[in-house]
Amino acid sequence: MGDMRAACPERRVHVIGGGMAGLACAVRLTANGVPVSLWEGAGQAGGRCRSFHDALLDRHIDNGNHLLLSGNRAVRDFLATIGAPDALRGPERASFPFLDLATAERWTVVPSAGIFPWWLFSRRTRIPGTNIRDYLAGARLAWAKPGDTIASLFDTGSALYKRFWAPLTIAVLNTDPKEAAAELLWPVIQETFGKGEAACRPRYAPDGLSTAFVDPALAWLEQKGAEVTLKRRLSGLVLEGDRVTALDFGAARIALGEGDSVVLALPPAGVAKLLPELALPDQYRAIVNVHYRLDHAPKGFVSPLGILGGTAEWLFVRGDVASVTVSAADALAEVGEPEIITRVWRDVAQALGLNPDRPPLIARVIKEKRATFAQTPGQVTKRPGAGTRWRNLALAGDWTNTGLPATIEGAMRSGEVAAEVLG
Numbered sequence: 371m372g373d374m375r376a377a378c379p380e381r382r383v384h385v386i387g388g389g390m391a392g393l394a395c396a397v398r399l400t401a402n403g404v405p406v407s408l409w410e411g412a413g414q415a416g417g418r419c420r421s422f423h424d425a426l427l428d429r430h431i432d433n434g435n436h437l438l439l440s441g442n443r444a445v446r447d448f449l450a451t452i453g454a455p456d457a458l459r460g461p462e463r464a465s466f467p468f469l470d471l472a473t474a475e476r477w478t479v480v481p482s483a484g485i486f487p488w489w490l491f492s493r494r495t496r497i498p499g500t501n502i503r504d505y506l507a508g509a510r511l512a513w514a515k516p517g518d519t520i521a522s523l524f525d526t527g528s529a530l531y532k533r534f535w536a537p538l539t540i541a542v543l544n545t546d547p548k549e550a551a552a553e554l555l556w557p558v559i560q561e562t563f564g565k566g567e568a569a570c571r572p573r574y575a576p577d578g579l580s581t582a583f584v585d586p587a588l589a590w591l592e593q594k595g596a597e598v599t600l601k602r603r604l605s606g607l608v609l610e611g612d613r614v615t616a617l618d619f620g621a622a623r624i625a626l627g628e629g630d631s632v633v634l635a636l637p638p639a640g641v642a643k644l645l646p647e648l649a650l651p652d653q654y655r656a657i658v659n660v661h662y663r664l665d666h667a668p669k670g671f672v673s674p675l676g677i678l679g680g681t682a683e684w685l686f687v688r689g690d691v692a693s694v695t696v697s698a699a700d701a702l703a704e705v706g707e708p709e710i711i712t713r714v715w716r717d718v719a720q721a722l723g724l725n726p727d728r729p730p731l732i733a734r735v736i737k738e739k740r741a742t743f744a745q746t747p748g749q750v751t752k753r754p755g756a757g758t759r760w761r762n763l764a765l766a767g768d769w770t771n772t773g774l775p776a777t778i779e780g781a782m783r784s785g786e787v788a789a790e791v792l793g
């Protein structure tokens with residue numbers, strides 16, 4: 371049985387999966403004084419939110435740029451608990467610079483201080499081409515019914531749709547607005563823009579996702595006595611009656627004591643393999659990231675820049691690496707890497723004032739084909755709650771029914787809920 375423990379005398383929760391959901395769950399349980407074992411199948415924790423050294427770029431990069439907002443309550447709580455409250459960075463005041471490649475217009479959305487959205491009442495501060503009535507139509511989101519898509523609620527020819535609702539939907543739901551479930555966007559608006567400027571400041575991990583989220587969480591868990599094991603993939607659950615009675619890790623099996631329980635914080639396909647009787651979300655959408663190593667670090671660039679009218683959608687610059695995110699990118703993910711590098715570079719070059727015909731020689735494309743589940747009305751109905759019919763088994767993950775989109779905030783909330791379900 372190697373380093374595996376036999377049935378534990380104490381009450382212990384086994385959290386399977388060390389992504390944002392599993393880490394948040396393990397942290398919450400540990401903070402509540404519950405003994406935890408965290409099992410991660412890969413050689414590093416973080417899941418879809420991780421950093422690594424890229425040999426081609428010879429730089430430390432993230433699998434994908436991740437943008438958060440200051441109103442992300444669970445993220446804030448998590449970072450405060452693990453002793454990393456300042457891990458994320460961003461402007462002191464909320465501001466979102468944009469570039470429309472088709473017209474070369476640039477503007478910055480600067481929500482007004484306080485709760486009341488004064489910025490909507492002046493043409494100078496509104497998004498170019500929009501009028502106040504367009505924004506009032508945003509209230510339709512509050513009454514979105516389960517089958518509604520974002521495109522079905524708005525005038526898709528309006529400037530506000532093209533310059534705000536569509537890019538926001540693609541960024542937050544990773545799903546084309548024509549098929550994206552409208553009910554998932556409203557809670558995000560309520561918790562960020564709806565709470566005023568202080569809740570919608572953009573935040574990102576300046577030194578990478580692992581430095582911000584994963585390393586401090588693992589260090590905190592270990593210091594508090596939680597057991598963390600990497601490279602240990604769960605291959606089966608032994609289910610007897612209304613309980614899980616053992617965990618099967620292939621070469622080894624852990625028997626569970628009467629008080630022990632399990633949280634599966636895995637992607638839906640992983641849970642479906644272990645529990646084939648569950649009907650879970652089974653469609654995904656891709657995100658493509660392109661990282662360019664530039665000759666020089668551009669001066670005065672404010673990350674992130676929203677880009678409209680091209681292939682690139684969000685541009686981040688860290689030192690001499692320019693990184694681009696393209697979401698809902700299933701079609702782009704089928705294109706060859708040299709073509710992606712050339713195509714996306716034209717947009718980056720226009721944004722940074724560089725030569726569009728000479729992409730940097732060193733560039734890395736990362737295609738995450740299963741970046742999130744497809745957040746369509748049909749798939750949303752398949753999101754399960756945290757509880758299961760097995761009394762000591764709970765589910766967590768950005769795809770479970772948090773009422774929120776599949777984001778870091780959603781993943782962390784799911785981890786908190788799973789911890790509560792198991793009490």
Ligand SMILES: Cc1cc2nc3c(=O)[nH]c(=O)nc-3n(C[C@H](O)[C@H](O)[C@H](O)COP(=O)(O)OP(=O)(O)OC[C@H]3O[C@@H](n4cnc5c(N)ncnc54)[C@H](O)[C@@H]3O)c2cc1C
Binds near residue numbers: 386410415
């Ligand atoms: C490119 C990209 C860009 C993104 N951009 C943003 C963004 O800007 N803002 C935002 O908020 N969110 C963003 N997201 C979404 C965010 O990353 C996810 O919502 C979040 O990381 C999901 O966490 P999770 O714990 O639910 O799942 P995962 O990260 O998938 O974690 C599951 C973990 O389980 C492990 N595992 C799998 N099978 C087993 C097994 N059998 N046994 C043990 N372990 C196993 C995996 O290795 C993994 O570590 C982005 C995602 C991607 C891919």
